[in-house]
Amino acid sequence: MGFQVFLDIAVVALRFMLPLYAVVIVYQCFASMRRHRRPEKPLVTLEIKNTLQQIPVLFWENSIGRSKGSDICVEDPTVSRDHCVLLRRQEGWMISDIGSKGGTYVNGKRARGRTQVLIDDEITVGSTTFVLKRGDEFQDRIRPSWFFSKASNKGSLQPYKLMLLISFFHLFMAVEASFTNEVQDFTPFVIFGVLEAIVWTFFFVSTFAFKRINFELEALACFMTGIGALILYRKEPRMSYVQLIAAVIGIVLFCVIVKIIENPDRVDSWRMAIMIGAVGLLAINLIFGTVQNGAQNWIQIGPVSVQPSEFVKVAYIFVGAAALDKLQTKRNFFEFIVFSAICVGALALMGDFGTALIFFVTFLLIAFMRSGDFKTVLLALVAVVFAGTIVLKFKSYVLNRFAAWGHVWEYSDNLAYQQARVLTYTASGGLSGVGIGNGYMKYIFASESDIIFGMLSEEMGVIVSFALVLAIVMLAFYARAITTRSRSTFYSISACCAAGLMVVQTSLNVFGATDILPLTGVTFPFISAGGSSMIACWGLLAFIKAADERTYAARRLSKHQEDR
C-alpha cells in the first residue's frame, strides 16, 4: 500500500510537470523566432537626382507612386498613383512598370517588363529621376516590428536543444501512455521511436543538407504532430501509425513547397497548373467521392481514403498570393476569383460545411490583403454571392447545428451529445488531465478529430490544450511580423493567409466542440487524426517558412559566419 501511494504521487507529479513543460516548449519556440534578426538597415537607397535627397529602400519589393500608401512615395503630379515596382531578385535589382501613364525609364530607355537596374543607374518616373545607391550609405536606424524589437538579448536556444526538449516531452507522454489504468504495456514506445526517427531525420536533413540555421517552425509542428500521434494511440493504435505516415508525406511536401516557391517568379508559371490540378481533384471528388458523416468529401483508393479538399487548401493559398508587380494585374486577379468560386461551389455540392466556411474566411483574408482600391467593391460582391451560396446550400444543416448551440444541457443526449461530453470531460480533466489513456472521451464518436479538444483537455489537462491553441495564435502573430521582411509579397500574403487559415480552422474546431460556436466538424491542425489534414497542415506551414527571408539565405549566411 505504501509503495502504491508513492507510485501514485510520482504519477501525479509527472502529470503536473507535463503541462508546465509544454508551456516552456511553446514559449521557447517563439522566443527563438523572435530573437532571429537581421541588421535593421536599408537594402539600397534611392537618391533624387536634383535634390540629392536620400530615400531608403527597405523591402525586397517596393511600390513607387504618388499614392500615400506607396513604399516610395513621389510627390510629383506627372507620376501615376501606382507607377512601378522596384524589386530584388537573385540576379539583382529590377524595375517593373505596372501600367503607369507616363512610363518608367532606366538610363533614359523605356523599361518594358522587368528591367535590371545596377548601382548608380538612373530611374526616371514622370519628371523625377532617382539614382540607385548602396544601402550602407544611409545612416538612420529603422524600427523593427514589436515582435522582434522586444526580444531579449540573451542568446536564443539552439535548435538542437529545442528538439531535445520536445523529444523528452514525447518520451514522458510515451511513459504515461504505457502505464494507463486499464492497460500496461510498452507498445507506445514503438510510436515514440518512429516519431523521433522521423523528426530527427528531418532536423538533420534541414540543418546539414539544406544548411538552414533555424528550425523553430518545424520544431513546433513536430511537437504538435507527436502529441497527436501519442494521444491517439490508446484510442486506436492504427490512427497513430496513419499520423506518422502522413507526417512523413507532409514533411516531404513541406520541403517540396519550400523548394518550389524559392523563386517567387517561378510561382507565376506554376499557378495555372496548380489551379487545374486542384479543380481536377475537386472534380474527381465530386464524381467518385463517397459520403461519410453527411459530407461527400472522401475518395476511396484501395485501403486509403483521402480528403481532397484538404490539399485544395494548400493550392488555394498558392493561387491567392502573388508578387507585388503581378498582384495588381487584372488577369491574375480574375483567375483567383474564378478559382475561389469553383472551390466554394464544389464544397457546397459536397456538403462539407466546415471546410467551405474555412475557404470562405480565407477568401476574405486573401481578398483583403491583396485588393487595391477599385477592386474592393467587386470582391465584396463576390463575397456576398459566396455567403449566399453557403447559406442556401446548408440551410437545414446549419439550422440543426444552431438549434443545439447554447443549449448543450437541454440536448445533452441528442443534438449536443458531443459538445456536452467535451465540456464534462474537459472539466473532469482539471489542470493537468487524468493521464493519457485514462480518459472516457476516447469512447465518444469523432473524439479523434472534430472534438479532439475534449480528449486533449481530459487526458493532458487544459493547460496543454490551451497552450496548443495559443501556439496557433502565435503562429499568426509570427507570420504577420515577418510580412515586411519577406522577399516578396507572394510570401507575405501566403504566410499570413496560411496562418489565418489555421487560426480559423482551430477556432472552428475548439469553439465548435465547446459550444462557443455551432459545431462544424473540422480538424485541429497537426493533432487531429486524419492523413489528408496532417499533410495539408505541413503544406501550409511551408508558406510561413518561405516568408522568412533566412530560409533561402541560409547558405550565404553560413558562409558569412565562416568568414568571421
Place this chain on the structure above:
Amino acid sequence: MKRIMSRSFVILIVSLAMVAGICLLAFRLLTQNEQWVAQAYNGHVASSNGLAQAGDITDRDDVTLAYTDDNEERIYHEDYSTRCALMHLVGDNSFNISTSVQSMYRSELTGYSFVFGLGLPKSLRTNNSIDLTVDADACKAAYEALGNKKGACVVYNYKTGEVLVDVSTPTYDPQYPPEITEDNESEYDGVYLDNVVSSSYTPGSIFKVVTAAAAIENIPDIYNRTFECTSSYDIDGANITCEYAHGTLDFTQAVAQSCNVACAQMAVEVGAEKMTETAEKMGFNKTFEVSGITLSKSVYSLENALGDNQLGWSGIGQFEDLANPMHMAMMCGAIANGGTPVTPYLLDSDSSILHKMGVIEAKTSEQMLSPDTAAKVQDIMRATADYYYNARGLTMGGLNFGAKTGTAEVGEGKEPTAWIIGFTEDENHPYAFAVAVEEGGYGISAAAPIAQAAISSLVNNP
C-alpha cells in the same frame, strides 16, 4: 510591401477574436466546471450514477445517512422510514431531486476540484463527507406523523440557524426507487419536489400573523378596539364569513380565535399599500436562499384585487396569497428572535468554527419586524397557544410555545390545506417550525400533531 503590412492587420483581428474566444471558454470553465462535471454520464464517476467516489453524508449526531461501499454501491440509512423521511434532503442516485445535497453538492462529495479534476489515483483521492444539521430521529418522527398525506414539515433553531427537521411527502425509498408508471402516477405526484423549499401553499389563517403585525404598526389604537362578529360581515357588497359568531372580541382575542370578520376589517383599514409593505418586509414576494437552495417565493399580491372585499380576503390568507414552509419558519424565527431572523442552513460546514464556539453571531437575514412589533406578535401567538391550543391538548415537548394554525380553502371539492406555524420559547430548544398538509383539513387536527411529533422527538432525544 507597406500596404500589405498594414492590411495584414486582418490576421491580427482573426487571431484576437480567437484569443477572445479562448478567454470566454476559460471563464466558463472557471465558473461552471462543477456543473459540467456533475453529469450522470460522466465516466469517471459513472457507477451509482456519479456517486461511486462520493463521501458520506451524516446527520447532526453523526448517524450515517448515505455512504458508498467497497463495491462502489451507494448505501442509504438502514431504516426504511428514515430513508424515506430524508430522501428529499439527502437525495437518491438520480438527479431528479435537484435541491437535494447529492445533486447540489455532488462535486464536493466526489472530491472534484478544478485543479485536480477527477483524475487522481484512488490512493490519493479525498472524497468529502458532508455533515447535515438535521436530526434523523426527529425527521423520522415527522415523516411517520405525516403518514400518507402530502405536505412539508420544517423545524429550525432560530438562534443558530441549524435546520433540524426537513421532511417532504410524497417520498420514496432512495435505496429501491419505485418505477413510476401510469398506474401509480397520482400517488407520486410532485414526488421530485422538496415541498419545504420548492412549494408554496395558500396560507389561510396563519397569514393573520402578518395582518396583526400590520395592524399593530398602522392602527394606533388597535389595542383599544373591539370587534363584533356575527359570523358574517359585508365588505364592499360581498360577505366575509366565520364558521360561527365569535361575539365581541378585543384585538388579541380576534387574532387568537382566528376571527375572519375582525381580521378582514383590520386588513381593509390598514389598506392595500401598507398591507403589501408589511407583508414584503416580512419576506413575501422575496427570494431567500438556504444553503445554496433558492426557496420558492411566498406571494402577497393585490394587483388583481378588485376592491376592499378581496383585500379583506387577502388579509386572512386567502385570495392569491401563497406561503413557503421554510419562509414561514423563518418568519416565526424572526418573531421569536426580536424581529430579525437567523438564516437557516442545512450543511454543518456552513457555520464557521467561531460561530459554533459562540464567539460570533449567527448569520442573519434582513429585519422582518421592529423589535417592538415582534414582541407584541409573539405575545399574541403565545396567548393563542396558551388559551386555545393547550385546551385542545397540544403540547410542544412540554415547552412554552407560540403558534398559529391555518385552514386554507383551496377550491371546490378539495379539502383545505392544514397549517401550523410557531416557535418554542426555551433556552436550550429555541425552535421555529412550519407544517403544511395538503388536503389535510383543520390545522389544529391535521398539521399540529406533526409539529408536536417532531419537536417532542427533538426535546426527548437530545
